Amino acid sequence: MTLTTGAILRRITEANLSASCHKLATIILDGIAWKDGYNGLTRGTAAFTLAHLAEKMGVSRQHLTALLAELADSSLALVRWKPNGKYAPWLFRFGEVEGDRSEDVASATGDTSLSEDSKHKTIFSGRIEIGGQTNIYRTPWADLIRHAKSSLPCWNVDIQAIWDRFIAFNMARGNTAVPAGFLLGFMRRWRTSPVAAPGPTETRRTQCEPDPVEQKLQRLIQAAPSKNREFHASELGRRIGQASYEARVFAMVRKFGCLRFAATLAVHGQAVIAGEITR
Structure with missing residues (x-):
């Protein structure tokens, strides 16, 4: 049997739950992905932070925990887990109901039209x-x-x-x-992709031993104009060409491993030092 929104909704209405639990189950149902890849989720799962759920429910985190426990112990058999780290959202899934169920739990073809529509899937193609x-x-x-x-x-x-x-x-x-x-x-792989893991012989620098690369970046940033960043970006772009300006920014990103904002300021600071723009 293929579960659909309508099928789970009927399970929610049939379950012996408090009014608050019915509402919470409906909110979780509303966030379920019905196609693999939609919102980055696997089919049949929903993602929420507990703070977001508590806000939508209008209850405290303690009360929300009790409601989630009630859903887990109910015939809906709600399960939740957190595979992506401490600060990532929880993933939720309604479990299978034990025992035989009537045939009307499986929704008709018309009930699955939204789930089958490709526009509801997050597709990274091309x-x-x-x-x-x-x-x-x-x-x-x-x-x-x-x-x-x-x-x-x-x-x-x-x-x-x-x-x-x-x-x-x-x-x-x-x-x-x-x-x-x-x-x-x-x-x-956000936690590990942007920065390579340190080798076995590498050690952390202490506050008494500042990173010279970081110091160089900070010196360039400090030399940059502190106001009207967009104006100076346009001025430098007109002077050296927009393509050359973007190439400098990306060179800074590669050299220092920083975000674009810091790299842009470093480019502006370098231009001030070279006399290409003024502060």
């Missing part, structure tokens, strides 16, 4: 040109990242920051174009 558009909002990937990250370790990271790190990651490896699926994989 290829991404590395070094092309730097503004994520001018690409077709912004909405896909926004939807997919909700259940991934980068759920609370700005989508422009995700895009900048992805581009920097591939440029550092000499990639000019990659399959779009690489972007989803990069987001799933």
